[in-house]
Amino acid sequence: MEKKITLIGSKLAKTGNEFIYCGMLKECENCKFKKICHEGMVVGRRYRIRSVRSTDHPCKIHECGVKVVEIEVSREIPMLIESRKALEGLTLSDSIKCNNITCENYLLCNPEGLPEKFKIVKVFKNKITCPRGYSLRKVIVSPVD
Known part of the structure; x- marks a missing residue:
């Protein structure tokens, strides 16, 4: 499992929290922490915080500063899927x-x-009620590398 270090807003830095990396902002271009914050991150990917270090560092974006966190790609994503496709082990792209x-x-x-x-x-057993009439099931999915 790939682990990496990045920086995240101090208020958001809690073990177990997840976030979606949205990319670098203009204010980040001249920051001395730019490489730590952004290198190796993939826009649109979901990450989970594994651990948080205690020191706050200054940041132009986050008003209370940022903390160093160890993260990993989130391996468990809950979602709803059509019941007919809700089969453990099935690989999908839609x-x-x-x-x-x-x-x-x-x-x-x-x-x-x-x-x-x-x-x-x-796959969870209960069917989910859909206002549009779809037959849905809640599932947990994991990225296929």
């Missing part, structure tokens, strides 16, 4: 992509940081 942003299931149907290819590692 999701529901529902555009009903007012639906309570929207974030699970459109999970952020979903890799291009993913494998279903766990």
Whole structure:
């Protein structure tokens, strides 16, 4: 499992938290921590914080500064999928992509940081009610490297 060090806003730096890397901002271009913060990060990828160091460092973006954190690519992403595709071990490259942003299931149907290819590692038994009539199941997926 790939581990790496990066910096994250001090208020967000908690073991177990996950985040999506969105890329470098203009304010980062001349920062002395730019390399630590951004090198090796992949835009759109979901990361999980494994550990947090205690020292705060100054940052032009994060008002309370940043902390050094050890991270890894998130290996467990919850999502909803059509029941007929909800098979443990199945590798997929598509999701529901529902555009009903007012639906309570929207974030699970459109999970952020979903890799291009993913494998279903766990299927939950209960069917999920969908306002559009889809037969859905909650699953946990993991990136396929």
